[in-house]
Amino acid sequence: FMNSEFRSRDYTKIVSPPITYIAGEEMTRYCMDLILTQCVNPFVEISKWEYFDCSCKNRDATDDQVLKDAVASGAKLGSIFKEPTVTPSATQVKQMGLKKALPSPNGAMRKGWNGITISRDTIHIPGIELGFKEPVLFDRHAVGGEYGAGWKAVGSGKLVTTFFPDDDTAPVIIEGRHLKDKNNVAVVYHNPLDNVPDLAHHFFSRCLEAKVVPYVVTKKTVFKWQESFWQIHKEIFDKDYKKKFLEAGLLEKTRGELQHLISDAATMQIVRWLDGGFGMVSHNYDGDMLTDEIAQIHRSPGFITSNLIGKSKSGNMIKEFEASHGTVADMWNAHLRGEETSFNPLGMLEALMGAMNHAAALQGGETLKVMTHYTSSLRNAIHNTFRYGEGTRDLSGPTGLTTEAFVSKVAKRLARYLERDDCGELAYGVKAAEPLPVDVDAVYKMFGDADTDRDGMLDKDEFIALLVKLGIAPLKERREETEDKAAEEAQPADPAAP
Amino acid sequence: FMNSEFRSRDYTKIVSPPITYIAGEEMTRYCMDLILTQCVNPFVEISKWEYFDCSCKNRDATDDQVLKDAVASGAKLGSIFKEPTVTPSATQVKQMGLKKALPSPNGAMRKGWNGITISRDTIHIPGIELGFKEPVLFDRHAVGGEYGAGWKAVGSGKLVTTFFPDDDTAPVIIEGRHLKDKNNVAVVYHNPLDNVPDLAHHFFSRCLEAKVVPYVVTKKTVFKWQESFWQIHKEIFDKDYKKKFLEAGLLEKTRGELQHLISDAATMQIVRWLDGGFGMVSHNYDGDMLTDEIAQIHRSPGFITSNLIGKSKSGNMIKEFEASHGTVADMWNAHLRGEETSFNPLGMLEALMGAMNHAAALQGGETLKVMTHYTSSLRNAIHNTFRYGEGTRDLSGPTGLTTEAFVSKVAKRLARYLERDDCGELAYGVKAAEPLPVDVDAVYKMFGDADTDRDGMLDKDEFIALLVKLGIAPLKERREETEDKAAEEAQPADPAAP
Known part of the structure; x- marks a missing residue:
C-alpha cells in the first residue's frame, strides 16, 4: 500500500518506530548529521526517536545524567544507534574545560543492557573486493575476563583467594600461592557464565542464517577454566542446532561436529581463511584481539560492524548498533582547517540501518515490511555509489568523492530508487555481473x-x-x-x- | 689457521663446545638424524655434546628423570638445542603404553633455566619472498599471566583476594567482589616483574643489532596493572638505548621515542607492516597470540625461530633453541607408510646453528671464529639450495626435493663451501641479484x-x-x-x- 506513495514526489514518510539515538563527536557526528538531513529525514518520520547528546561537553554539563538517560532509554526501547564518542584523555579534559575525566560509556551500556555479546561482522559491497570474500561473523562475550579485574602491585608474600558462598556454606580457598619476586602484580577476575547460553543461541542462529561454519575459540587446552565456555556451546549446539547445520551442509569442513579452535591457532586461520564463510565466538579479551585482526584483514575497521547485544529484564533482546571506528579526529581537524575530506560512513550507515531494522522487527508486520524496503533501497544506493566509482577515496582512489558529495550522491540515488520502487535492485544485480570495459586507448598506447x-x-x-x-x-x-x-x-x- | 685444513679432503673437524641436545620424536627426530649424520658429524666433533632422549617412551621409562637431567645439563652448559617433542594426549598415553600422562617439558625448562623471554623471529632466505621483507623480532615474557593461574568454578558469593607479605607487615586486600551469577569461574594469577629489566635489555639489544624499530605491546590502557611492564622498558630504554637507537636512525617512525602499542592494535599492525623491520616485546599470553599471527603472515611457523632465554644463578645467559613447529605427525605417518615426504627443516637448522653459535660464543676466541665459519657455510648451503629451486616442496613447489634428497644436497653444498673456504658467499651474493631467465619456449607458445x-x-x-x-x-x-x-x-x- 505504501508503494504507490513512494512514486509521488510528496512522499508519505515512513514512520520509524522509536530508537534510542546516541550522538557523539567530531567527524562522525558531522557526517551523521549530513546523512540524517539528506538520507533519512526526507523519507522517514523520526519524531519517535529519543535523542541523547553524549558529547564530552554535554556529558560533563549534565554530570553524565545524559548517559544514564540514554542507557535507560535503550533498555526501554530495545534498539539503539550510537555514534562514536570520545573518552577524553587528561589533556582533552583540560582542553575542553571538563569538570572531571569521563569514563568510556561502554561500561554503563554493557551493564545497563545486560550485554551478552559484541557482534562484529564483516561488511561487504557486492562486486568490490575488501578482504574476506564471504561473510565472517564474530561474537565476543561482552562480560568477564580481565576488563573488570581487581589488582594490586605487591612484593613477595602469599596470595590467597577465598570464596564465600551466598548460601552461607563453608568458604572455599580458590588458590594460595607464594610470590617470590620482589615486584609483582596480583590479578583476580571472574567469568560470569549465566548468559553464555544466550550467547550460544545468538551466535549459532546468526551463523545458520548467514550460512557460515561456526567455531568456538578458547585457550582451554592451557587455561582449563575456559572448558565450561566450550561445553555450554557444545551442548546447545548438539541439542538445538547440529541437525540444522548438517542439513545446510555447513559442517563438512568440521567432520560433522562443532569445532573448537585454540585462540592462538585462530590468529593464524584468520590470515589463511580469506574465503570467509566462517563464524567465531570467544571470550572477551580474545574477541578484542581477534576482531581487530579480522578488521585489518578485511581492509580496515570501517568495514566491520560492532553491535552490543543484551537482554532486558522481561527477556527481550536489546541491540545497540555502532561503527567499529572512532570519531576520526584527524579528518575532523582537516575539516575544521577548511580542507576537503573523504570520510567513508559505511560502518555508521550499516549501524543505522541495523537499528532501524531491529526497531521495526520489534514491531513486526507492516512496519517491518516498509522499513526493510527503505533500508534495502538505502543499502543499494550506498553499494551502487561505491560500485560506480563514486565512493569515498579509501575505496575509489584519488578520484573518489568528498564526504559531502558522497552523502549527496547516495541521497539522490536513494530518492530515485524509492521513486522507482525497485530498491535499486536492477542496477545492483546487473552491475555486479558486468565486466568493466577495456580502456582501448590505454591498450593502444601499450601496443x-x-x-x-x-x-x-x-x-x-x-x-x-x-x-x-x-x-x-x-x-x-x-x-x-x-x-x-x-x-x-x-x-x-x-x-x-x- | 684452520682455513688450510678445510681445503684438504680429510677435514680436521671443528671441535664443538658442549651443547645440551634434547632429542624428540617423529618426523623432526628422523630429519635431525639425517642432518646430524650428513651435515654435522663429517665436519664437527660433537663428543662434548650431552644428549638426552626426551621421547615419550624414554621419559616414561626413566620416570621423567631424563627431562630433569636435560634441564640440569642445560643450566650447566648454557646452550641447548631441542627437537620438537610430543606431549601425549590421553589416547596417546594408552597407545604408547605409558605409565602416566607426561606434562609438556616447557614448564620444567622455563623454571629450570629461569626463563625470561621466548624470542621468536622471522627467518629469511635472501632472494625468496616469504612474508615480511625485513626481519621481525619478538620477545614474549616467559613467565606470568594466565598460564599459571589458580581457578575454581563457583556459584554466587563473595570473592576476596588477600596478600600476606613475607615481611610480616599487615595483610592487604587485593580486591573483594560479589559474583552474582549462578555460575562463574574465579581466576587469580600474578605477573612477576623481577626479570623484566633483563627482558628489556635482551629485547633492545637485539633490536639495535638487527636494526629494527622497537615497540612495547600491552593492553595497559585498560589492564592498568600492565603499566609497570611498560614503565620498566621505558626507563631502561631512555637510560641505556635511546641515544644508540637515535644514532642508528631507528626512531624516525616513532617521533624519536620508544613507542607503546596497544595489543589489539598490534594485531592490526602485524597485518599492515609487511615491510618488517620492527620488534615487539609483550606479556606472555599476548606474545602467544601475536607470534602465531606473525608466523602465519610470514608463511608458516616453519619460518619463525623459538628460543627460550634464561639466566643462570651465576648470571650467565642460558639460551635454548628450537623450531616453532611440532613433530609433524602427518608427515611421519606418511613416511612410515613408505610414502615420499618433503619436510622443510629450516627452523630446526636455524635452531641448531643458534645453539652451536651460542655455545661457541660462551667460549669466545678461536672457537667462535671457527664455529661461525662452519655455521655461515651451512646457512649459505641451505639458502642456496632453496634458491636453486632444490628446496622442499613447501617453497620449491611440486618439483622440490624429498626430505632425504634435500638434506643430502645441503650436505654436498656444505662440503664444497668448506673445501672452497668461502662460506658459499660468492654464489650467495651473485644469485640474489640475478634475475631468473625467461622461458623463451613458453613465451613463443603464448605468442x-x-x-x-x-x-x-x-x-x-x-x-x-x-x-x-x-x-x-x-x-x-x-x-x-x-x-x-x-x-x-x-x-x-x-x-x-x-
Missing part, C-alpha cells in the same frame, strides 16, 4: 610503446620485451640449471683447487 | 596462441584479446559513465514515471 620498430605489429622480440617489462614473462623453472649452479655441480671435490 | 591468424605477428586486435585473457587489460576508470549509470543520471525525478 605503440611495445612496437619499437613502429611497423604496427608486434613481433616475437617485441613481445618478449613487453612481457619482461610487465613482469609477466614466464620464467624457466627454478630447477633449471643455471651457470653458477652447473659449475658447482661440475666442480669435483678437488683438494688442490685454490 | 603463437595469441597470433590467431598465424601471420607471425600480433596486431592490435590480437593484442587486446591477449591482454583481456591474461586479465591485465587496462580498464576504463570506474568513474567513467556506464550506460546504466548514465541513464540513472539522466532520469529526472519525474513523479509521472512508471
Whole structure:
C-alpha cells in the first residue's frame, strides 16, 4: 500500500518506530548529521526517536545524567544507534574545560543492557573486493575476563583467594600461592557464565542464517577454566542446532561436529581463511584481539560492524548498533582547517540501518515490511555509489568523492530508487555481473610503446620485451640449471683447487 | 689457521663446545638424524655434546628423570638445542603404553633455566619472498599471566583476594567482589616483574643489532596493572638505548621515542607492516597470540625461530633453541607408510646453528671464529639450495626435493663451501641479484596462441584479446559513465514515471 506513495514526489514518510539515538563527536557526528538531513529525514518520520547528546561537553554539563538517560532509554526501547564518542584523555579534559575525566560509556551500556555479546561482522559491497570474500561473523562475550579485574602491585608474600558462598556454606580457598619476586602484580577476575547460553543461541542462529561454519575459540587446552565456555556451546549446539547445520551442509569442513579452535591457532586461520564463510565466538579479551585482526584483514575497521547485544529484564533482546571506528579526529581537524575530506560512513550507515531494522522487527508486520524496503533501497544506493566509482577515496582512489558529495550522491540515488520502487535492485544485480570495459586507448598506447620498430605489429622480440617489462614473462623453472649452479655441480671435490 | 685444513679432503673437524641436545620424536627426530649424520658429524666433533632422549617412551621409562637431567645439563652448559617433542594426549598415553600422562617439558625448562623471554623471529632466505621483507623480532615474557593461574568454578558469593607479605607487615586486600551469577569461574594469577629489566635489555639489544624499530605491546590502557611492564622498558630504554637507537636512525617512525602499542592494535599492525623491520616485546599470553599471527603472515611457523632465554644463578645467559613447529605427525605417518615426504627443516637448522653459535660464543676466541665459519657455510648451503629451486616442496613447489634428497644436497653444498673456504658467499651474493631467465619456449607458445591468424605477428586486435585473457587489460576508470549509470543520471525525478 505504501508503494504507490513512494512514486509521488510528496512522499508519505515512513514512520520509524522509536530508537534510542546516541550522538557523539567530531567527524562522525558531522557526517551523521549530513546523512540524517539528506538520507533519512526526507523519507522517514523520526519524531519517535529519543535523542541523547553524549558529547564530552554535554556529558560533563549534565554530570553524565545524559548517559544514564540514554542507557535507560535503550533498555526501554530495545534498539539503539550510537555514534562514536570520545573518552577524553587528561589533556582533552583540560582542553575542553571538563569538570572531571569521563569514563568510556561502554561500561554503563554493557551493564545497563545486560550485554551478552559484541557482534562484529564483516561488511561487504557486492562486486568490490575488501578482504574476506564471504561473510565472517564474530561474537565476543561482552562480560568477564580481565576488563573488570581487581589488582594490586605487591612484593613477595602469599596470595590467597577465598570464596564465600551466598548460601552461607563453608568458604572455599580458590588458590594460595607464594610470590617470590620482589615486584609483582596480583590479578583476580571472574567469568560470569549465566548468559553464555544466550550467547550460544545468538551466535549459532546468526551463523545458520548467514550460512557460515561456526567455531568456538578458547585457550582451554592451557587455561582449563575456559572448558565450561566450550561445553555450554557444545551442548546447545548438539541439542538445538547440529541437525540444522548438517542439513545446510555447513559442517563438512568440521567432520560433522562443532569445532573448537585454540585462540592462538585462530590468529593464524584468520590470515589463511580469506574465503570467509566462517563464524567465531570467544571470550572477551580474545574477541578484542581477534576482531581487530579480522578488521585489518578485511581492509580496515570501517568495514566491520560492532553491535552490543543484551537482554532486558522481561527477556527481550536489546541491540545497540555502532561503527567499529572512532570519531576520526584527524579528518575532523582537516575539516575544521577548511580542507576537503573523504570520510567513508559505511560502518555508521550499516549501524543505522541495523537499528532501524531491529526497531521495526520489534514491531513486526507492516512496519517491518516498509522499513526493510527503505533500508534495502538505502543499502543499494550506498553499494551502487561505491560500485560506480563514486565512493569515498579509501575505496575509489584519488578520484573518489568528498564526504559531502558522497552523502549527496547516495541521497539522490536513494530518492530515485524509492521513486522507482525497485530498491535499486536492477542496477545492483546487473552491475555486479558486468565486466568493466577495456580502456582501448590505454591498450593502444601499450601496443605503440611495445612496437619499437613502429611497423604496427608486434613481433616475437617485441613481445618478449613487453612481457619482461610487465613482469609477466614466464620464467624457466627454478630447477633449471643455471651457470653458477652447473659449475658447482661440475666442480669435483678437488683438494688442490685454490 | 684452520682455513688450510678445510681445503684438504680429510677435514680436521671443528671441535664443538658442549651443547645440551634434547632429542624428540617423529618426523623432526628422523630429519635431525639425517642432518646430524650428513651435515654435522663429517665436519664437527660433537663428543662434548650431552644428549638426552626426551621421547615419550624414554621419559616414561626413566620416570621423567631424563627431562630433569636435560634441564640440569642445560643450566650447566648454557646452550641447548631441542627437537620438537610430543606431549601425549590421553589416547596417546594408552597407545604408547605409558605409565602416566607426561606434562609438556616447557614448564620444567622455563623454571629450570629461569626463563625470561621466548624470542621468536622471522627467518629469511635472501632472494625468496616469504612474508615480511625485513626481519621481525619478538620477545614474549616467559613467565606470568594466565598460564599459571589458580581457578575454581563457583556459584554466587563473595570473592576476596588477600596478600600476606613475607615481611610480616599487615595483610592487604587485593580486591573483594560479589559474583552474582549462578555460575562463574574465579581466576587469580600474578605477573612477576623481577626479570623484566633483563627482558628489556635482551629485547633492545637485539633490536639495535638487527636494526629494527622497537615497540612495547600491552593492553595497559585498560589492564592498568600492565603499566609497570611498560614503565620498566621505558626507563631502561631512555637510560641505556635511546641515544644508540637515535644514532642508528631507528626512531624516525616513532617521533624519536620508544613507542607503546596497544595489543589489539598490534594485531592490526602485524597485518599492515609487511615491510618488517620492527620488534615487539609483550606479556606472555599476548606474545602467544601475536607470534602465531606473525608466523602465519610470514608463511608458516616453519619460518619463525623459538628460543627460550634464561639466566643462570651465576648470571650467565642460558639460551635454548628450537623450531616453532611440532613433530609433524602427518608427515611421519606418511613416511612410515613408505610414502615420499618433503619436510622443510629450516627452523630446526636455524635452531641448531643458534645453539652451536651460542655455545661457541660462551667460549669466545678461536672457537667462535671457527664455529661461525662452519655455521655461515651451512646457512649459505641451505639458502642456496632453496634458491636453486632444490628446496622442499613447501617453497620449491611440486618439483622440490624429498626430505632425504634435500638434506643430502645441503650436505654436498656444505662440503664444497668448506673445501672452497668461502662460506658459499660468492654464489650467495651473485644469485640474489640475478634475475631468473625467461622461458623463451613458453613465451613463443603464448605468442603463437595469441597470433590467431598465424601471420607471425600480433596486431592490435590480437593484442587486446591477449591482454583481456591474461586479465591485465587496462580498464576504463570506474568513474567513467556506464550506460546504466548514465541513464540513472539522466532520469529526472519525474513523479509521472512508471
